[in-house]
Amino acid sequence: MHQLSIQNLQKTYANGVKAINNISLAIGTGIFGLLGPNGAGKSSLMKTIVGLQKPDSGQITFNGADVLADPTAVKRHLGFLPQDFGVYPKTSAYDLLNHLAILKGVTNSAERKEQILALLDKVNLYQHRKKEVHTFSGGMRQRFGVAQALLGNPKIVIVDEPTAGLDPEERNRFNSLLSEIGEDIIIILSTHLVEDVRNLCSKMAIMNNGTVLAQGNPEVLIAQLDGKIWQKQVTRSELKTYKQDHTVISSQFIAGKMSIRLSGDQGPDSFISVAPTLEDVYFATLNQD
Numbered sequence: 239m240h241q242l243s244i245q246n247l248q249k250t251y252a253n254g255v256k257a258i259n260n261i262s263l264a265i266g267t268g269i270f271g272l273l274g275p276n277g278a279g280k281s282s283l284m285k286t287i288v289g290l291q292k293p294d295s296g297q298i299t300f301n302g303a304d305v306l307a308d309p310t311a312v313k314r315h316l317g318f319l320p321q322d323f324g325v326y327p328k329t330s331a332y333d334l335l336n337h338l339a340i341l342k343g344v345t346n347s348a349e350r351k352e353q354i355l356a357l358l359d360k361v362n363l364y365q366h367r368k369k370e371v372h373t374f375s376g377g378m379r380q381r382f383g384v385a386q387a388l389l390g391n392p393k394i395v396i397v398d399e400p401t402a403g404l405d406p407e408e409r410n411r412f413n414s415l416l417s418e419i420g421e422d423i424i425i426i427l428s429t430h431l432v433e434d435v436r437n438l439c440s441k442m443a444i445m446n447n448g449t450v451l452a453q454g455n456p457e458v459l460i461a462q463l464d465g466k467i468w469q470k471q472v473t474r475s476e477l478k479t480y481k482q483d484h485t486v487i488s489s490q491f492i493a494g495k496m497s498i499r500l501s502g503d504q505g506p507d508s509f510i511s512v513a514p515t516l517e518d519v520y521f522a523t524l525n526q527d
């Protein structure tokens with residue numbers, strides 16, 4: 239069991255933006271979902287964890303070691319899958335992994351070869367190992383991304399919006415790969431997709447404006463809203479009225495009709511009580527902010 243502990247972390251950029259505002263998180267083995275809208279501060283938090291920038295104050299420890307005092311303590315155990323690599327060279331999957339493995343310090347060539355072939359097999363790209371990476375589909379690229387993140391057997395893997403742009407089948411395949419990996423190591427999944435967090439994470443945090451607004455087990459957070467979510471199909475003008483008098487946490491079209499959800503101990507007349515979802519937790523939490 240690994241443990242990444244973040245305590246009272248603060249970071250204000252030179253322009254005055256407080257991107258990390260007194261954040262404390264305890265992250266164990268498994269997939270930890272970091273959920274928040276654009277600009278919430280997720281990337282700032284990731285960058286600070288991986289040592290790309292220093293916080294103004296606070297503490298980060300990994301398995302007891304002080305990460306801020308000794309950034310290599312976490313760096314050598316870290317894998318990173320960025321949102322987008324940007325450049326895909328005209329190099330085969332195998333050769334590119336080989337190159338990246340050397341950069342990661344896997345210097346023994348026999349060990350490197352064994353590790354790369356095992357990883358290609360794990361991410362289901364073994365049969366494509368001689369193909370150039372720039373010819374890969376979006377899903378194959380993301381799985382390649384996982385393979386490169388796992389080079390050197392990291393204990394923490396950070397993945398940033400990994401399923402953006404994947405079709406449903408590729409997304410499923412990618413998510414099942416993540417959940418398999420998350421059995422042994424820490425995966426921090428930064429995303430604004432509630433569905434991915436619901437499917438994958440046993441612990442999560444909701445961030446906005448540099449602050450953690452809620453954290454815990456998704457099921458427990460959902461259960462806290464039991465009996466507090468109300469739904470009704472409305473017209474556009476009704477929506478306006480309800481927005482004035484109630485906490486409308488979401489509105490969406492279902493079969494062409496607008497359906498809104500409110501949170502509160504009591505629903506207005508004609509609303510029905512519905513089972514809460516993680517989406518309700520997310521929107522209700524952001525609304526309270």
Ligand SMILES: Nc1ncnc2c1ncn2[C@@H]1O[C@H](COP(=O)(O)OP(=O)(O)OP(=O)(O)O)[C@@H](O)[C@H]1O
Binds near residue numbers: 253277279282283
């Ligand atoms: N280097 C920087 N200098 C100044 N402000 C920054 C810097 N990096 C980020 N910010 C600001 O800090 C806030 C948090 O940004 P951050 O990128 O951490 O959010 P995010 O949750 O990762 O969003 P996204 O999903 O869009 O990447 C934003 O207001 C952003 O404009």
